[in-house]
Amino acid sequence: MTLAKKKSGKAEILTTAKIILSEKGARNFSMREVARACGKSLSNVQYYYPSLEELLSALFEDVIDDSIQKLNEVIVNDGEELKWLVDLIISNFNDVTLCKLIWEAWVNSANCTNSSYALHDFYIKYIEQVKLIILRKIPDMRDDLAKQKAVMCVALFEGLSVLYTVGKNTFIDFDVNDALYTAAYGIINVE
Amino acid sequence: MTLAKKKSGKAEILTTAKIILSEKGARNFSMREVARACGKSLSNVQYYYPSLEELLSALFEDVIDDSIQKLNEVIVNDGEELKWLVDLIISNFNDVTLCKLIWEAWVNSANCTNSSYALHDFYIKYIEQVKLIILRKIPDMRDDLAKQKAVMCVALFEGLSVLYTVGKNTFIDFDVNDALYTAAYGIINVE
Incomplete structure (x- = not known):
């Protein structure tokens, strides 16, 4: 072949x-x-x-590679990277297939070492990308503090994917792009 | 019987x-x-x-009821509710069984209507509880804004459960209680 x-x-x-x-x-x-x-x-x-494990690992790695690719495209050097990132995240929320696959990856990583490595690498890259965005907004922020804030922003984005899917027709009754941008801004700027 | x-x-x-x-x-x-x-x-x-569906639904409802019970105990009227809530959340992160069950509930709710209702009710109650805590900190905040901030805080808490489990020995290399409190404080106080 x-x-x-x-x-x-x-x-x-x-x-x-x-x-x-x-x-x-x-x-x-x-x-x-x-x-x-x-x-x-x-x-x-x-x-x-x-094996099924190998198929699942390859599947999650593929989903994760796509997500990293999309993230890389957000960095466009116009000072509005946080806004682009928030827009990307919310548009991903509407891709129900993608959301379900990411949740399956979370659950699967608890029981499969390969998926767990892939997910770990994904978050390392995701956090690094958000850290860069934070440091462009606030260039004199300490590197370790910027990383800590990046972890909190990524947590916010991931958690909102669950809440958005569960509550998009009920308790998510506000402009979610605006609210997410404001919340991320709050995390980044709080002393 | x-x-x-x-x-x-x-x-x-x-x-x-x-x-x-x-x-x-x-x-x-x-x-x-x-x-x-x-x-x-x-x-x-x-x-x-x-049926298996009925067993899973009952199981998730049980896990969710326990979580709501714990949340209710956080409201102790001492002005430090946000701190108690953050401490409760981080201590739950170390209960790997609980975390895995909640993630399974997320995934399961995508394919099962009963679990999805239970999860929906859980988040309604969780958001309401966090809204109360926010309004005790800032009594003159508009009710709808407090709810919106509560949604963002709950998203942060849920997402951090994933990141904490994936990265607790690597990229979570800081005081996570302190960082989470600060991030939630940032979300609540940003204009």
Whole structure:
């Protein structure tokens, strides 16, 4: 099999696997189900991903790589990076598939070392990116304090993805972009 | 069967189910597994909880009721409620079983209406409680603004449970109680 064919085979399986996982949840997710949905044999899927753990890890790494890519695009040097970041985050909230996959990654990382490493690396990069944005706003802030504030901002963004999904038609009855920007600004600027 | 016996049967199943779910994750959670661990027959477990969905819903409702109970105890009218709340939240982070169960509730609510209602009610109560704490700090704040800030604080707390678990030995290398208090204070006080 050529490298290109192997790559496209992997990509096809991952795309299908993401849809199944986000629609049916981890409890109903299996190699057999993914194979069926791809129109491949089980052994063909196993050729690319020998175990369910490996498939899940690859899936979460893929979702995480996409998120990091999007984050990198936010840094555009116009002084409004925090605003762009908040807009990106809220638009991601409306991508229910993405949200569900990230939550599955949280739960999965508790029971799978590979997913846990991928998630750990993701947060390291995410926090670093937000730290850069903070230091552009307040260049003389101590580096360790900027990182601490970046951790709190990322926590706020991640937690809001849950609250937004649960309450978008009820208790989230305000301009969420504006409220999130203001809250992040409060975290960054408090002494 | 007496009501008391039925209650204790239910409680025993829920306690065992919580341990299995937090240790093995939703993918390896089944009625059969719970029955085995309780030393009961499958049909006996089904007498109390006819389906897996019903067992999971009852389990999440139980976890959520406990959390609301703990939250209610935080309101002690000494003007330091935000500090007590932050301390409670951080101490809950170290209860890995509780964290995993809450994350499973997030994921499960995406695919199960009953869990989703329970989670929704939980956040309504949680936000209301934090709103009260905010209004004690700043009594003349507009009610809708206090609620909006309460949503952001709860998002911060929930998101930090993920980041804390992923990074407690690496990027969470600062006094997390102090940092969380300061961040929440920043959200509450920003104009």
